Amino acid sequence: MIQSYPAVKQDSKGYNFGTFKGVMMPSLLTILGVVMYMRFGWVLGQVGLVSTIEIVLLSTSITFLTGLSLSALATNMNVGGGGAYYIISRSLGLETGAAIGIPLYFAQATGVSFYIVGFTETLLPMVKQNAWVMAQMQAYGIPEAWLPAILGLTTLVLLTLLAYISADLALKSQFLIFTLILASLLWIFTGKPPECPPEYAAVANDAIPQGSFWVVFAVFFPAVTGIEAGIAMSGDLKNPAKSLPLGTLGAILISLMIYLAIPIFLNYHIDNRNWLIHDKLILTQFTNVLDLPHWLNIVLLAIWGASISSAMGSLLGAPRTLQALAHDRVIPNWIGKGFGKNNEPRIATGFTFLVAATGILLGNLNAIAPVLSMFFLTSYCTLNLSAAFEGIVASPSWRPRFRVPWYISLAGALGCIFVMIQINFIATIVAVIICSSVYVLMQRRSIESRWGDVRAGLLMLGIRNAIYALQKRPYDEKTWKPNIMVLTDSPKARWYLVHLADALSHEKGFLTIAAIDTTPGISPEELLKKEKHIREELDEHDVSALVKVHHGTHVVPAIRELVRLYGFGPIVPNTILLGDTTEKHNFTEYARLIILLCQLKKNIIMVREGVTQPIFNRKPEILIWWRGWTQFAAFKLAIAYLLTQSEDWQGARIVLKSIVSTDEEASQQLDVMKNFIDHTRLEAEAEVVKAQAGTTVQQTIIRESQGANIVFLGIRPPLPDEDPEDYAQYYENLIKSTEGLPPTLFTLNSEDVEFRRIFQ
Structure with a gap:
C-alpha cells in the first residue's frame, strides 16, 4: 500500500520555488505541449481511438510509476541540483548516475529543439504568407528552404537570452502561458467542429493503412516526459521532499485526464482519418462564439505558448543537469560554474544552446521524437530501479516519507525496458551501449564519490542469498x-x-592475503592500518584479494587460530x-x-x-x-x-x-x-x-x-x-x-x- 507522510522542511540553495511554480507548472507546460496540439490528431488517425487510449494509458502508467519511484527517492534524501541525475547517482553510485545523466542531458537539450521545431511548424505557413518577409529573403538571396532553421534558431537565441537573464523571470512568464493553455482547452471542448475540407474527404478511411502501434507510441511518448522539467529544478526548490512528489504526481494525473478527453472528443466530432493524419493544426479549426482573426486564435496562441514554454522548461533543466555533472567532476568543473546570487549555470546554458541548435537544423519532429523517447525511457527505467533496489535491500537508511512497495518500482522499470524493445530493438541496444560505455569510462577514471549508495547493500544481499543457497547444496568435486590463503609476513x-x-x-576463485603480526601490544587500529597498506599494494598491482592481518604471540598458534576462524559459512580457505x-x-x-x-x-x-x-x-x-x-x-x-x-x-x-x-x-x-x-x-x-x-x-x-x-x-x-x-x-x-x-x-x-x- 502506498503511504504518504508530511515532509520535513529542507534547506536548499537557489530560488526556493514552491510546489506549483517549481514542479507542477513546468511539468504541465512541458506535458501539455507540442505533441498534444500537433500530433494527437495524427495519432488518432494512424491507430484509431482504442489504440490511442491504450498508448495514452501505457505511456502515462510508465510515467506514473516513475513518479511514484521518484517520490519515494526524493523523500529519502536531500535532493540537490541535477534532478534525475542527482537522485540516480546518490542511489546507484556516481558511475551509474553519469551513465544515465550524460545521455539524459543530451535528451533534455535535444528536447529544446524538439519543441522549437514544433513551434516553427505552426508559424511557418503564416510567415510564408507574409509578402514582405518573403521579398526580403529573395532580395538577400536566402533560399526558402532555410526559413524553418532561421525561425528556429532565432527563437532559440531569444529563449537562451531569457534563460541567461533569470530562471525566475522565465518561470513567471509561464503563468500567462499556463492560463492560455487552459483557455485553449476550454475553447476546444466548447467549440464547434469544422467541416472536413474536400481534399481530405476524397480519401476513404478504409483506403488508409493502419499505422504501427509502436512507431506511433514512440512519437507520442515525449508528450508524457514533462516530469523531467520539474525534476530538473530540484536544486531550486524550497522543499524538494514535499514539492517533487506532489507536483510530479499531480501533473501526471491532470495531464492524463486531458489526454483521455482529447482523443475521445476528436473521434466523436471528426471521423475522417486522412484529415486527422495530415492536418497538424486541426485543433485550431474549432470555432467559438468569439469571431477573432486567425492570428488571434486562442488555440494557435496556446500552441505557440506551449511550445515555447516546453522549450524553456528544457532549456532551464538541461543546464542544471550539466551543472550537477560538473560539480561531481564527471565533466570539467568549469562547465558547471554558477553566476549571480542564484547560481545561474550560464556556461552550461551555452553548451545546451549548441546542442539544441544542432537539433533544430535536423528540423524533423517525427525524427527527433523517437530519440527523445529512448533516452527518457532509459532514465525512467533507472529511476525505477533505484527505488526498487533501495526497497529490496531495505537498509535502515531507507526511510522515505512517501513509501512505495519495491515491486511497483520494479514493474515500472520492466515496463520501460519492454517498451524500449518494442519501439526499436536496435535503438535500445545502442542506448545500452552508450550508457555502458560511459559507465566503464567512469570506472576507469576512479572518481571517488563523497556519498554512499545502495550498491554495497545489493552486493551484501546477493552474497547472503548465494551463501545460504550454497550451504544447502551437496558438495561435488567437479x-x-x-x-x-597466502601466508606471508609481507607481500612486498x-x-x-x-x-x-x-x-x-x-x-574466479577466492584469494586472501594473510599476515601474522607478533608485535607485543599492537593496537587494533595499527592492525587495520597494516591491512590498508597491504590492500594498497595489491591495488597497485591490480590484484583482487581479501586482506587479513592477525595478531598472535607466536606464529604457529596464531596461524591455527586464523585458519580455524577465518571464513564465512561454506566460504573458507581450502x-x-x-x-x-x-x-x-x-x-x-x-x-x-x-x-x-x-x-x-x-x-x-x-x-x-x-x-x-x-x-x-x-x-x-x-x-x-x-x-x-x-x-x-x-x-x-x-x-x-x-x-x-x-x-x-x-x-x-x-x-x-x-x-x-x-x-x-x-x-x-x-x-x-x-x-x-x-x-x-x-x-x-x-x-x-x-x-x-x-x-x-x-x-x-x-x-x-x-x-x-x-x-x-x-x-x-x-x-x-x-x-x-x-x-x-x-x-x-x-x-x-x-x-x-x-x-x-x-x-x-x-x-x-x-x-x-x-x-x-
Missing part, C-alpha cells in the same frame, strides 16, 4: 576450486607468492600457499605448521624460488613428476591446469615426466601416460626418463627439470602422531635433496576431496 618481501596465487585464482624456509632453526616450527594444516584438512602449496633461471625463448613449461594416478597426482594436475588458464601462463606446456629403470618399462609407462592424457582431455605431453646407473632419483629429477619454468613435486604427509622433530628431519632432507631445481611447488592435499573425480 565444482572444486582452490580458495587460497615475497611478492612471487601473491603473483602465483593471483594466477591460480585468476579472478588451500594454504606459503613460502619455504631454509633456515635450520625454523625447521621444527615449520614442520609443526605443516602438521597443523594437515590436521585442519587444508591443502598445502609450498613455493620455493629456483636457483637456476628457466629458459624463456620457447613456450613456458610446467613440469609434473609422475608416480601414478593417485589423489596427490590429481591435485597437482588440477593446480597446474588452473595455472595455464591465467593470462601469464596461457599456452604453457604441461609435461608429465616419469622415471623408469628399463626400456620395456619406458614403453609401457609412456603408453599408460598417453592413454591417461587422452582419457582426461588434458592438453599435456608425456615423457619417460630412464634412470642412469650410479645416480639417485633426486639427481635425475634435478637434471631433467632444468629448463622448466616451474616444477611440481609432492611431499609426504605427516604420519599419525608423528613428532614435529621427526617431520622436520624429513623436511630438511627434502630441502637438501632438491637443491638446484627451478622454481618448485611442493604440494600436499589433505582436504576430504576425491580429486580424481575432477578429471573423469
Whole structure:
C-alpha cells in the first residue's frame, strides 16, 4: 500500500520555488505541449481511438510509476541540483548516475529543439504568407528552404537570452502561458467542429493503412516526459521532499485526464482519418462564439505558448543537469560554474544552446521524437530501479516519507525496458551501449564519490542469498576450486607468492592475503592500518584479494587460530600457499605448521624460488613428476591446469615426466601416460626418463627439470602422531635433496576431496 507522510522542511540553495511554480507548472507546460496540439490528431488517425487510449494509458502508467519511484527517492534524501541525475547517482553510485545523466542531458537539450521545431511548424505557413518577409529573403538571396532553421534558431537565441537573464523571470512568464493553455482547452471542448475540407474527404478511411502501434507510441511518448522539467529544478526548490512528489504526481494525473478527453472528443466530432493524419493544426479549426482573426486564435496562441514554454522548461533543466555533472567532476568543473546570487549555470546554458541548435537544423519532429523517447525511457527505467533496489535491500537508511512497495518500482522499470524493445530493438541496444560505455569510462577514471549508495547493500544481499543457497547444496568435486590463503609476513618481501596465487585464482576463485603480526601490544587500529597498506599494494598491482592481518604471540598458534576462524559459512580457505624456509632453526616450527594444516584438512602449496633461471625463448613449461594416478597426482594436475588458464601462463606446456629403470618399462609407462592424457582431455605431453646407473632419483629429477619454468613435486604427509622433530628431519632432507631445481611447488592435499573425480 502506498503511504504518504508530511515532509520535513529542507534547506536548499537557489530560488526556493514552491510546489506549483517549481514542479507542477513546468511539468504541465512541458506535458501539455507540442505533441498534444500537433500530433494527437495524427495519432488518432494512424491507430484509431482504442489504440490511442491504450498508448495514452501505457505511456502515462510508465510515467506514473516513475513518479511514484521518484517520490519515494526524493523523500529519502536531500535532493540537490541535477534532478534525475542527482537522485540516480546518490542511489546507484556516481558511475551509474553519469551513465544515465550524460545521455539524459543530451535528451533534455535535444528536447529544446524538439519543441522549437514544433513551434516553427505552426508559424511557418503564416510567415510564408507574409509578402514582405518573403521579398526580403529573395532580395538577400536566402533560399526558402532555410526559413524553418532561421525561425528556429532565432527563437532559440531569444529563449537562451531569457534563460541567461533569470530562471525566475522565465518561470513567471509561464503563468500567462499556463492560463492560455487552459483557455485553449476550454475553447476546444466548447467549440464547434469544422467541416472536413474536400481534399481530405476524397480519401476513404478504409483506403488508409493502419499505422504501427509502436512507431506511433514512440512519437507520442515525449508528450508524457514533462516530469523531467520539474525534476530538473530540484536544486531550486524550497522543499524538494514535499514539492517533487506532489507536483510530479499531480501533473501526471491532470495531464492524463486531458489526454483521455482529447482523443475521445476528436473521434466523436471528426471521423475522417486522412484529415486527422495530415492536418497538424486541426485543433485550431474549432470555432467559438468569439469571431477573432486567425492570428488571434486562442488555440494557435496556446500552441505557440506551449511550445515555447516546453522549450524553456528544457532549456532551464538541461543546464542544471550539466551543472550537477560538473560539480561531481564527471565533466570539467568549469562547465558547471554558477553566476549571480542564484547560481545561474550560464556556461552550461551555452553548451545546451549548441546542442539544441544542432537539433533544430535536423528540423524533423517525427525524427527527433523517437530519440527523445529512448533516452527518457532509459532514465525512467533507472529511476525505477533505484527505488526498487533501495526497497529490496531495505537498509535502515531507507526511510522515505512517501513509501512505495519495491515491486511497483520494479514493474515500472520492466515496463520501460519492454517498451524500449518494442519501439526499436536496435535503438535500445545502442542506448545500452552508450550508457555502458560511459559507465566503464567512469570506472576507469576512479572518481571517488563523497556519498554512499545502495550498491554495497545489493552486493551484501546477493552474497547472503548465494551463501545460504550454497550451504544447502551437496558438495561435488567437479565444482572444486582452490580458495587460497597466502601466508606471508609481507607481500612486498615475497611478492612471487601473491603473483602465483593471483594466477591460480585468476579472478574466479577466492584469494586472501594473510599476515601474522607478533608485535607485543599492537593496537587494533595499527592492525587495520597494516591491512590498508597491504590492500594498497595489491591495488597497485591490480590484484583482487581479501586482506587479513592477525595478531598472535607466536606464529604457529596464531596461524591455527586464523585458519580455524577465518571464513564465512561454506566460504573458507581450502588451500594454504606459503613460502619455504631454509633456515635450520625454523625447521621444527615449520614442520609443526605443516602438521597443523594437515590436521585442519587444508591443502598445502609450498613455493620455493629456483636457483637456476628457466629458459624463456620457447613456450613456458610446467613440469609434473609422475608416480601414478593417485589423489596427490590429481591435485597437482588440477593446480597446474588452473595455472595455464591465467593470462601469464596461457599456452604453457604441461609435461608429465616419469622415471623408469628399463626400456620395456619406458614403453609401457609412456603408453599408460598417453592413454591417461587422452582419457582426461588434458592438453599435456608425456615423457619417460630412464634412470642412469650410479645416480639417485633426486639427481635425475634435478637434471631433467632444468629448463622448466616451474616444477611440481609432492611431499609426504605427516604420519599419525608423528613428532614435529621427526617431520622436520624429513623436511630438511627434502630441502637438501632438491637443491638446484627451478622454481618448485611442493604440494600436499589433505582436504576430504576425491580429486580424481575432477578429471573423469
